[in-house]
Amino acid sequence: MALTDLFGRKHDYLRISVTDRCNLRCLYCMGPEGVKQIPQDQILTYEEILEVVRAGAALGISGVRLTGGEPLVRRGLSHLVRRISRIPGIEEVTMTTNGILLPNSAGPLKEAGLRRVNISIDSLKPAVYRRITRGGKLNRALAGVKAALEKGLKPVKVNIVLMKGINHREVPAFLKLAQEQELHLRFIEYMPIGARRDRHQKYYLPLAYVQKVAARMGLPLTPAPPVAGAGPAENFSLPGGKGTIGLIHPISRHFCGSCNRLRLIAEGYLKCCLYWQEERSVRPALGDSVLMQKLLQEVVRQKPEKHLMSAPCSSASLSPQAMRGMSRIGG
Ligand code: SAM
Ligand code: SF4
Numbered sequence: 001m002a003l004t005d006l007f008g009r010k011h012d013y014l015r016i017s018v019t020d021r022c023n024l025r026c027l028y029c030m031g032p033e034g035v036k037q038i039p040q041d042q043i044l045t046y047e048e049i050l051e052v053v054r055a056g057a058a059l060g061i062s063g064v065r066l067t068g069g070e071p072l073v074r075r076g077l078s079h080l081v082r083r084i085s086r087i088p089g090i091e092e093v094t095m096t097t098n099g100i101l102l103p104n105s106a107g108p109l110k111e112a113g114l115r116r117v118n119i120s121i122d123s124l125k126p127a128v129y130r131r132i133t134r135g136g137k138l139n140r141a142l143a144g145v146k147a148a149l150e151k152g153l154k155p156v157k158v159n160i161v162l163m164k165g166i167n168h169r170e171v172p173a174f175l176k177l178a179q180e181q182e183l184h185l186r187f188i189e190y191m192p193i194g195a196r197r198d199r200h201q202k203y204y205l206p207l208a209y210v211q212k213v214a215a216r217m218g219l220p221l222t223p224a225p226p227v228a229g230a231g232p233a234e235n236f237s238l239p240g241g242k243g244t245i246g247l248i249h250p251i252s253r254h255f256c257g258s259c260n261r262l263r264l265i266a267e268g269y270l271k272c273c274l275y276w277q278e279e280r281s282v283r284p285a286l287g288d289s290v291l292m293q294k295l296l297q298e299v300v301r302q303k304p305e306k307h308l309m310s311a312p313c314s315s316a317s318l319s320p321q322a323m324r325g326m327s328r329i330g331g
Pocket of ligand 2: 022023024025026029030068069098120276325326
């Protein structure tokens with residue numbers, strides 16, 4: 001029995017936020033003080049997460065992405081990766097991380113069955129990276145990329161949230177990086193989500209800007225076949241490039257028509273859409289696999305045709321659930 005919504009979209013991908021904690025404070029994601037942390041006893045245990053994944057796998061979920069907060073700050077993550085990868089029906093486990101803790105964990109994660117990583121690096125200049133992440137060290141994130149490549153967590157994707165006046169002048173440097181290295185760089189539009197939605201108007205820049213800069217540099221972006229697990233990204237190749245480019249425009253171009261994803265957040269709520277108020281707790285279904293499958297099906301049926309994000313941001317009528325920050329939802 002597949003997880004098909006009212007608009008005929010099949011769901012085979014589950015994003016799991018394993019923690020709301022983070023070792024950085026990115027300015028598009030949270031305030032300088034961080035976020036109010038969920039008490040530890042309200043965060044799903046690994047056993048509980050596994051129950052949800054088993055029920056999902058029985059209904060056709062084949063891909064799982066671990067995210068956060070920063071997933072690598074949660075202890076014993078390799079153990080979770082190993083157990084998820086062994087669930088019948090699960091074909092790949094991947095992760096989105098800021099990369100800071102990857103140098104020590106890439107090997108054990110690969111060995112546990114992790115396939116690939118997406119690493120968020122929004123600037124190639126140490127001072128700008130420090131400003132965006134509020135104190136992060138670029139060389140540590142780059143060491144994370146190196147470790148991921150060395151351990152074969154490929155293709156390594158680098159996520160870049162494009163922000164006017166912060167990193168938009170670095171588009172040429174990022175395009176050069178994709179020419180020179182075997183990396184898939186994904187530019188993402190700034191989304192008006194959570195506590196940082198107030199900054200949206202100031203920083204938002206449509207991704208048509210990246211295409212314009214590439215054309216100006218004599219590096220026209222040519223549509224290319226999807227990269228493994230590309231999700232909503234449009235993919236492009238560069239002349240003579242070892243790497244590729246992805247553009248993710250949730251705002252300027254809706255990507256909802258092909259959405260195949262469900263989200264499970266750390267405190268145990270299932271979300272059918274990144275920006276939608278309906279959420280359902282998995283707790284009442286824990287210990288009962290039939291009920292858990294039923295719950296997953298109900299959540300999929302509640303999915304809207306499109307998310308409600310727009311530019312400029314119009315969030316006044318949304319509930320606090322729809323306004324959870326990215327560090328709670330997991331991107
Ligand atoms: N800590 C990990 C990381 O930074 O990759 C995983 C969690 S983070 C919430 C997941 C993704 O969401 C990151 O790629 C991050 O850049 C993106 N993100 C966070 N806030 C965003 C926003 N307001 N607009 C667009 N992307 C955002
Ligand atoms: Fe942490 Fe990721 Fe949010 Fe940055 S984007 S503050 S690394 S959760």
